[in-house]
Amino acid sequence: MTHVPAPRRRTVLGGAALGTLATAGLSVQEALAAPVAAPAAPGDTAPGAVTYRNKQILIGGKPVLVLAGEIHYFRLKKADWQSRLDKAKAAGLNTIATYIPWMWHELPDGTIDVTGRTRPERDLGAFIDLCHRNGFLFIARPGPFTMAELKGEGVPERVRKDHPEIVSTGWNDAPATTPTVDYLAPAFLKEMRHWYAAVMPVLAERLHGSGGPVIAVQLDNEIGMLAWVSNSPDLTDHLTADFDGWLREEYGDGLAGRYPFAGEDLAGRRKAIRNPKDAYGAALMHDLGRFMRGRFARYVAELRSAAGEYGVTGVPFVINIHGTSDSRAEPFPIGISQLMETYGGIEGTISGADFYLGDLTLRNVTDLYLINAFMDAVNDKDQPVTAQEFDAGHADYGQNLDSQTSPSGVDLKTRLCIAQGAKMVNYYLFAGGFNPKLDKPTGDGNDRIGITGERHGFAAPVDPEGRPGVSYEPTRRTVRAMGSLADVLAPMRTTYDDVALGFVPDHYLTEYHPPELASVQSVLDEAVDTRGAGPRGTLARAMLLGGFRYPSVNLQAGDLDPKSVPVLALATGEHLGAELQRRLVRYVEAGGKLLLSGRLPVKDMADKRCTVLADALGLKAGKTLTDANRFWLSVTAHGWAAPLPEVRLSRTQLCEPSRGKTVLRELSTGKGCGFDIPLGRGRAVVITTDYQCDLTFWGRAFRALGAAPALRHSATDPGVFLLTTADGERGRLLHAFNVSSGYDQDFTVTENGKPLFGGEKLHLPGRTAAILPLGLTAGGLRVAYATAEITGAADGRAAFRALGAPGGESVVVVEGAARCDGARVSTEGGRTVLRVRRAEFTVRRG
Numbered sequence: 001m002t003h004v005p006a007p008r009r010r011t012v013l014g015g016a017a018l019g020t021l022a023t024a025g026l027s028v029q030e031a032l033a034a035p036v037a038a039p040a041a042p043g044d045t046a047p048g049a050v051t052y053r054n055k056q057i058l059i060g061g062k063p064v065l066v067l068a069g070e071i072h073y074f075r076l077k078k079a080d081w082q083s084r085l086d087k088a089k090a091a092g093l094n095t096i097a098t099y100i101p102w103m104w105h106e107l108p109d110g111t112i113d114v115t116g117r118t119r120p121e122r123d124l125g126a127f128i129d130l131c132h133r134n135g136f137l138f139i140a141r142p143g144p145f146t147m148a149e150l151k152g153e154g155v156p157e158r159v160r161k162d163h164p165e166i167v168s169t170g171w172n173d174a175p176a177t178t179p180t181v182d183y184l185a186p187a188f189l190k191e192m193r194h195w196y197a198a199v200m201p202v203l204a205e206r207l208h209g210s211g212g213p214v215i216a217v218q219l220d221n222e223i224g225m226l227a228w229v230s231n232s233p234d235l236t237d238h239l240t241a242d243f244d245g246w247l248r249e250e251y252g253d254g255l256a257g258r259y260p261f262a263g264e265d266l267a268g269r270r271k272a273i274r275n276p277k278d279a280y281g282a283a284l285m286h287d288l289g290r291f292m293r294g295r296f297a298r299y300v301a302e303l304r305s306a307a308g309e310y311g312v313t314g315v316p317f318v319i320n321i322h323g324t325s326d327s328r329a330e331p332f333p334i335g336i337s338q339l340m341e342t343y344g345g346i347e348g349t350i351s352g353a354d355f356y357l358g359d360l361t362l363r364n365v366t367d368l369y370l371i372n373a374f375m376d377a378v379n380d381k382d383q384p385v386t387a388q389e390f391d392a393g394h395a396d397y398g399q400n401l402d403s404q405t406s407p408s409g410v411d412l413k414t415r416l417c418i419a420q421g422a423k424m425v426n427y428y429l430f431a432g433g434f435n436p437k438l439d440k441p442t443g444d445g446n447d448r449i450g451i452t453g454e455r456h457g458f459a460a461p462v463d464p465e466g467r468p469g470v471s472y473e474p475t476r477r478t479v480r481a482m483g484s485l486a487d488v489l490a491p492m493r494t495t496y497d498d499v500a501l502g503f504v505p506d507h508y509l510t511e512y513h514p515p516e517l518a519s520v521q522s523v524l525d526e527a528v529d530t531r532g533a534g535p536r537g538t539l540a541r542a543m544l545l546g547g548f549r550y551p552s553v554n555l556q557a558g559d560l561d562p563k564s565v566p567v568l569a570l571a572t573g574e575h576l577g578a579e580l581q582r583r584l585v586r587y588v589e590a591g592g593k594l595l596l597s598g599r600l601p602v603k604d605m606a607d608k609r610c611t612v613l614a615d616a617l618g619l620k621a622g623k624t625l626t627d628a629n630r631f632w633l634s635v636t637a638h639g640w641a642a643p644l645p646e647v648r649l650s651r652t653q654l655c656e657p658s659r660g661k662t663v664l665r666e667l668s669t670g671k672g673c674g675f676d677i678p679l680g681r682g683r684a685v686v687i688t689t690d691y692q693c694d695l696t697f698w699g700r701a702f703r704a705l706g707a708a709p710a711l712r713h714s715a716t717d718p719g720v721f722l723l724t725t726a727d728g729e730r731g732r733l734l735h736a737f738n739v740s741s742g743y744d745q746d747f748t749v750t751e752n753g754k755p756l757f758g759g760e761k762l763h764l765p766g767r768t769a770a771i772l773p774l775g776l777t778a779g780g781l782r783v784a785y786a787t788a789e790i791t792g793a794a795d796g797r798a799a800f801r802a803l804g805a806p807g808g809e810s811v812v813v814v815e816g817a818a819r820c821d822g823a824r825v826s827t828e829g830g831r832t833v834l835r836v837r838r839a840e841f842t843v844r845r846g
Helices: 028-033 078-091 124-133 157-162 186-204 225-230 237-258 266-274 281-309 332-343 365-378 408-419 472-484 518-530 535-545 578-589 612-617 695-704
Strands: 050-053 056-059 062-064 066-071 095-099 137-141 214-218 317-321 349-355 385-391 422-431 493-495 499-503 552-554 567-572 593-598 619-626 634-637 651-657 661-666 672-679 682-687 711-713 720-727 731-738 745-747 749-751 762-764 768-778 781-786 789-794 797-801 810-815 824-828 831-836 840-845
Touching: 056 422, 066 078, 066 137, 066 472, 078 124, 078 422, 078 472, 095 422, 124 137, 124 186, 157 186, 186 281, 225 332, 237 266, 237 281, 281 317, 281 332, 281 518, 317 332, 317 385, 332 349, 332 365, 349 365, 365 385, 365 408, 365 499, 365 535, 365 552, 385 408, 408 422, 408 472, 408 720, 408 731, 408 768, 422 472, 472 789, 499 535, 535 567, 535 593, 535 695, 535 720, 578 593, 578 612, 578 672, 578 682, 612 619, 612 672, 651 661, 682 695, 711 720, 731 762, 762 768, 781 789, 781 797, 781 840, 810 840
Parallel strands: 066 095, 066 422, 095 137, 137 214, 214 317, 317 349, 349 385, 385 422, 499 552, 499 567, 567 593, 593 682, 768 789
Antiparallel strands: 050 056, 056 062, 493 720, 619 651, 634 661, 651 672, 661 672, 672 682, 711 749, 720 731, 731 768, 745 762, 768 781, 781 810, 789 797, 797 840, 810 831, 824 831
């Protein structure tokens, strides 16, 4: 693992534009992973300064790990605030986060109370000050939209009634089914400033740089989510006029060739946009998504400007990204695609994931892995990964006794996020509360501010009445475990193998899909089935469980240099933009190794024929067969893929190669659906069938491209994978995971063929994870390795937790002299070897 020169500085005070890997000329290991202690930038070490740099969050120049819990002050009596903070303190949290709902603070007459003059619970400053007195940092989430199960999503209903022009119109002139609005409508921006004028000064007085606790401010919440999930885009008169201007600027004289309505007047063009036809439906879906990316960026710029105008500067602004449902995150990259231009490489702004996955299992572990990987692919060299809404609690959100997350869920998810570089985690919701009555009854059934009834957050670790629930203790254990290692974890960076997974944001431009159009449905079905993780999620899962520690790269950021990304894996369907097809051809011709999984791209994102990549590879796409109507579709392995049993699959695209080798064939026709093809100085393995997650097959495919994971383990059952983080000064940590359903694993680990941990076996119970030191300096000790988890270090000692069954032996090897009560001690070449049979123990220096 090589070191990389200090990256460009990026803090809330300044920074450079996002560059591509190619222009940096660095390998995946160097550019995306290698630890480096970059020198502090001017202003980073100023007392109270909150910045970010080198994937770290810095306070006063020191890397920190922010462990936050969401507590809604407005859902609690003021007298109960302290008791909830006591629960947070006991759990080990160091930060409190909360939404600050506009609709709660605005009174029926349109004035705003943030001082508590009408209700004590509206005294926002008093809550922040109480958090500060209790030693907490603070993350403010003032909207304008807050969601949070509030009526109107946190925006006062008055705003929509006073300004009907901001209320959205969707496809076919249908009224919006959600309370979304046109964000950039002048009337809404004016109302937003009215709200910010009241709330931002309260935050400005309490910024960390001014001696207060506020370290970050989230701008709005889940921007664009409402229109996406309802497939009801904000096609107001204002927005459609804006979109019309964008189309004319984007396509110029070529607009008429793309849209038959180009020659009509604005009214005619607006009608055609709202009531699309099949001939241009796919193009409209793509273009509207691209346009909205820029529009969301303009909206966030307006929010930042207003926040700064009212004194909020010098802390990172946060963009919260949405996209999980039903314990899966397959659509999450839609949120990244929507919001990437609001934060990616934008000075002083970081992104945060908003996810609800329940338990972490073999089914969804790569969902969370890709959430973090794809977010980081859009980040610049300095922006860290964060989780702004990390699902805590037992998941019975409907209070129907039909769902319960296991105690391991919060632990596994936290550890995976931190192993992938997350430096800020906000457990949402940490403490429940009650929805107070509206000041003025509206006759809406219950006249409360929230949509969940009287009680809210009944699945949280702390219930509405303030009682610890079943998930409190698991959350407390996890938070305290990570908090005790915060000084070690905060400066660490994730390290990777020289294999990357490609991310194509345009594959997720499906959030606004004109209904009942065949061309749209064709693109939509293909994209959903193949993008990101590959058909059946196989590619991403096979890479992780096959041993690869892989980052993701945004393929739309620029050309890739094979020296930067030696091996690229990409899941795609038959739709891939023409420029991206050309980019992949250039990459492989220059010596890159490409593994393509899904279907051979033969169309662009507007559903127009485009065979640039297929032509370069010498592949001609043929018929696609499906496993249906008593046809048992089967595939056989050949060449380096053999020997493997014949496999029955659900879909196969048959292709005719003009060169290279065929490694998979459909059984009944003998035609190819897997190919190994030389191109220029590079090589491509193309798999055009939904091959199962057979780690042997996918391992052979990567080896054919010269790629193999550096770390290997001997566990035989699926569910074990290993990640690593490193700091150039302190050393490395190995993050070991066993996400199998309760199956314990005993295994050894090698790195580049050489044993780690002295060849000792690691024991990892099912549904657990562990952080193990490898050449780590902590607490004045230099730990060469340990088969027990390190749980803390300070003042010449380090604490450990055994992983094995009671009475099992843990091995800790320390450079120089060390001691541990009850240990068997030996020395080897200047090292002290300690063998301990205790569940918890402390190793001391000398």
